Amino acid sequence: MKLSTADVDYVARLARLEVTQEEKEKFTAQLNDILLYIDQLNELDTKGVAPMSHAIAVTNAFREDQAAESLGTANALANAPDARGEFFRVPKVIE
Amino acid sequence: MELHALTIHELQEKMKSGAVSSAELTRSVFSQIDKVEDKVHSFIRLMREEAMEQAVRADEQIRQGDIRALTGIPIALKDIVCTRGIPTTCGSRILQNFVPPYNATVVEKLVQAGAVFVGKANMDEFAMGSSTETSFFGPTRNPWDLERIPGGSSGGSAAAVAADECIASIGSDTGGSIRQPAALCGVVGLKPTYGRVSRFGLIAFASSLDQIGPFTKDVEDCAIMMNVLAGYDPRESTSVRAEVPDYRQFLGRDIQGWKIGIPREYFIEGIDPEVSAAIARAIETVRQCGASIVEIALPHTKYCVAVYYIIAPAEASSNLARYDGVRYGFRAADARDLAEMYSKTRRQGFGPEVKRRIMIGTYALSAGYYDAYYGKASQVRALIRRDFDEAFAQCDAILTPTSPTLAFKLGEKTDDPLQMYLSDVFTISANLAGIPGISVPCGFSASGLPIGVQFLTGHFEEGKLLQIASAYEKSAAVEKRRPAL
Numbered sequence: 001m002k003l004s005t006a007d008v009d010y011v012a013r014l015a016r017l018e019v020t021q022e023e024k025e026k027f028t029a030q031l032n033d034i035l036l037y038i039d040q041l042n043e044l045d046t047k048g049v050a051p052m053s054h055a056i057a058v059t060n061a062f063r064e065d066q067a068a069e070s071l072g073t074a075n076a077l078a079n080a081p082d083a084r085g086e087f088f089r090v091p092k093v094i095e
Numbered sequence: 096m097e098l099h100a101l102t103i104h105e106l107q108e109k110m111k112s113g114a115v116s117s118a119e120l121t122r123s124v125f126s127q128i129d130k131v132e133d134k135v136h137s138f139i140r141l142m143r144e145e146a147m148e149q150a151v152r153a154d155e156q157i158r159q160g161d162i163r164a165l166t167g168i169p170i171a172l173k174d175i176v177c178t179r180g181i182p183t184t185c186g187s188r189i190l191q192n193f194v195p196p197y198n199a200t201v202v203e204k205l206v207q208a209g210a211v212f213v214g215k216a217n218m219d220e221f222a223m224g225s226s227t228e229t230s231f232f233g234p235t236r237n238p239w240d241l242e243r244i245p246g247g248s249s250g251g252s253a254a255a256v257a258a259d260e261c262i263a264s265i266g267s268d269t270g271g272s273i274r275q276p277a278a279l280c281g282v283v284g285l286k287p288t289y290g291r292v293s294r295f296g297l298i299a300f301a302s303s304l305d306q307i308g309p310f311t312k313d314v315e316d317c318a319i320m321m322n323v324l325a326g327y328d329p330r331e332s333t334s335v336r337a338e339v340p341d342y343r344q345f346l347g348r349d350i351q352g353w354k355i356g357i358p359r360e361y362f363i364e365g366i367d368p369e370v371s372a373a374i375a376r377a378i379e380t381v382r383q384c385g386a387s388i389v390e391i392a393l394p395h396t397k398y399c400v401a402v403y404y405i406i407a408p409a410e411a412s413s414n415l416a417r418y419d420g421v422r423y424g425f426r427a428a429d430a431r432d433l434a435e436m437y438s439k440t441r442r443q444g445f446g447p448e449v450k451r452r453i454m455i456g457t458y459a460l461s462a463g464y465y466d467a468y469y470g471k472a473s474q475v476r477a478l479i480r481r482d483f484d485e486a487f488a489q490c491d492a493i494l495t496p497t498s499p500t501l502a503f504k505l506g507e508k509t510d511d512p513l514q515m516y517l518s519d520v521f522t523i524s525a526n527l528a529g530i531p532g533i534s535v536p537c538g539f540s541a542s543g544l545p546i547g548v549q550f551l552t553g554h555f556e557e558g559k560l561l562q563i564a565s566a567y568e569k570s571a572a573v574e575k576r577r578p579a580l
Contacts, residue, residue: 008454015412015457016419016434017450018442027454033513034455038401041471044478051473052480054303054333055289055529056554061332075196079423088421093433 002035003028098123099259100577103168103316106262110157110167117157117167120262121150121211124169128213128260131580134241137255139174139184139232141214149211156209164323166209171255171264174215175222176307177296178202185298186220186230186248189418189425189444199296200328201265201307208323213261217251220446221415222272222300224248225518228509229448236505237280238578239544243502246276249310253280256310257545258580263320264310269300270403271497271522273308274534278497278547281536281576283311283564285321286522288555289529290335293328301410302333304403304526314535314565318342321557337555345562351385353563356490360396361521366499373538373546374496380571381494381563389490393482396524398475400516403523405459405472411449412456418444451512480528487553492563495521497534497547521549531557535564536573543576 005028012019019027073086082089098106098120109115125143132138146169153167177183177195179202184190198206205212219229227235227250235250237243238258245254249266253276256264266273268286277284285308292307299305309320325339357378362371382388420426420440427443430436445453459468486493499520508515525532531554534547548567552560 003458007458011454011458011461013438014461015453016416016437016441017445017453018438019450023447023450027451030451030512031454031458034404034516035458037513038405038468038472041398041401041405041475044395044398044475046471046474046478049474049477051470052477053473055480055527056335058290058333058335063329071196076422078196079193081420081424081426090421091430091433091436 003031097127099127099262101262102312103165103262103319106168111162117150117153117211118147120167121146121169124213124261127258131238131258132260134236134580135238135254135258135260136233136235137171137216137251137258137260138214139186139217139251140182142181142212146211146213153209153211163207163209164319165205168210168263169213169261170205170210171213171216171252171261172202173218173249173252173264173266175218175267175298176202176265177298178212178215181215183215183298184232185222186218186232187445187449188231189440191231191425193423195296197296200293200330201324202296204323216249216255216264219248219250220449221298221411222248222267222269223411223448223452225271225275225515226508227251228505229446231446234505237502238580239281240502243504243544244279246279246498246502248272250276252310253277253282253284256280256282256312257578259577263312263316265307266310267297267305267307268526269304269407270526271519273310274522274532274547274549275498275519277310277534279502279545281545283314283317283533283535285309285317285533285557285560286525286531287321287325287557288531290333291531291555291557292324293326293331293334295328295330299414301407302414303410304407314561314568315343315346317533317564318346318561321561325557340558342558342561345558346565348562348566349385350381350563350566353386353492354389354490355381355386356389356391356486356493358391358393358396358486358493358495360393361495366496367501369501369540370496370499370546374548377537377548377567377571378494381567384566384570391486391489391493393486393524395475395479395482399479399523399527400520402472402475402479402527403519404455404516405468406476408452408456409459409469410456412453412460415449415453420444448512476527479524483524483528483530491552492559493551495549495551497521497549501540501544501546525551530554531560533560533564535568537571538573539576
């Protein structure tokens with residue numbers, strides 16, 4: 001077992017994902033299966049291999065720094081679960 | 096044959112000559128939808144009124160002689176591409192009420208080409224799945240056997256084309272999500288080179304792998320769709336400034352003297368014998384077209400699934416961090432503070448497969464594990480790409496099965512994520528290497544389920560890909576059946 005239920009708890013907190021006790025147990029078993037499968041990568045010696053981060057060679061894509069049309073406040077707020085005035089509204093952050 | 100069963104190129108002839116109007120065609124498509132949609136469930140949302148308006152506008156354009164690449168053709172869109180003013184859910188509860196304020200670039204291109212939009216097609220939640228069973232809106236069924244899955248994640252887009260609920264459709268492919276459902280539903284599906292089609296407005300899953308592509312009834316239609324979709328987009332930083340040829344010019348050209356690579360690693364234990372037999376026949380057909388068959392090696396093939404299941408979830412865990420119930424989408428009620436609002440929203444908004452991948456990805460990227468997982472996977476990914484570079488030095492195109500199995504039954508793999516992941520074993524490599532791939536129908540099993548053959552070529556060689564696919568399609572002359580629904 002690579003992962004304990006306590007590890008799953010920790011990862012869920014990092015992911016801001018509430019999990020039930022039942023999910024925790026199920027995920028622990030399934031994630032262990034998947035990680036065990038992934039372990040086969042360690043058969044390969046990859047010393048000195050440059051990691052590939054993109055499927056094709058891409059460089060930074062720059063454009064002229066010119067103002068263009070943007071979404072606008074009303075459009076940006078249109079899908080908000082809770083908005084007031086020009087702001088997104090959320091539950092309190094600090095005590 | 097009824098109008099909804101025809102191809103884009105057949106319908107264009109009829110519309111150009113005035114024999115058929117887009118309004119008649121669109122009505123025919125919706126009458127087919129009315130007949131079969133209850134059984135197949137290809138769509139999350141139908142756009143009947145909008146489609147009829149677009150069809151009337153298309154007919155007006157045809158009368159004025161303004162005939163474009165897709166004027167009046169009914170198209171379905173996977174519900175992962177943003178449509179202005181039309182809800183776009185990505186198959187998830189968390190985006191159930193999301194109404195995009197803009198169109199994806201591919202949607203804009205289709206509008207410019209004169210297309211009619213039939214609806215938003217069903218999909219695995221956030222495109223995570225190989226069966227369309229993880230959709231919050233319920234599964235899509237395979238039109239050839241309603242007890243079976245259509246493949247995924249673009250299962251709705253594939254089923255809609257197979258069931259004649261549209262003439263062509265748009266899907267997205269991160270590890271096989273266009274090609275695998277195309278194979279299992281008996282239609283043509285193409286994943287372009289990474290960078291060939293703009294992803295602006297595509298809801299992101301794994302950004303180093305995602306590509307948008309078409310589903311069609313034949314290879315000629317696929318070329319027509321690629322002519323519309325391909326090209327550089329200044330709004331998409333990974334789209335490439337490479338010239339887009341007229342893909343139709345590659346149709347009907349022969350493949351005399353081509354070398355076709357058969358990777359020995361793709362003929363593994365566990366392939367359905369009927370799939371093996373169909374692929375053996377496909378190889379023979381290609382040989383009869385004048386190509387020579389060469390055995391090639393892609394030695395790192397067995398590691399593709401493992402690499403993918405680090406890279407895709409890692410990127411997904413990052414991309415999906417934006418769903419926090421603040422700016423758009425679902426928000427859980429009754430949270431005491433902000434942190435609780437985030438974690439309750441995400442618990443209630445995401446389904447089990449999405450949560451599983453967020454968990455794998457978060458773990459793989461967490462402090463102390465990055466090098467062992469994401470770093471290692473990115474190195475092996477480089478080796479996989481090198482395999483293809485070496486292979487394409489020896490051959491013009493590669494031929495493989497698209498899926499190791501026929502369409503499986505609903506529920507068969509839902510409790511075993513790893514088994515589900517392995518159904519993408521032949522398609523994932525193209526995403527990791529960034530190369531284009533196409534699945535073309537190559538026959539039916541004894542039980543009447545479709546089988547697909549996959550062709551792969553080098554980066555930006557969609558022209559060659561369509562050339563071999565069209566030569567194969569013509570020579571194989573696979574029986575044109577329609578599912579009995």
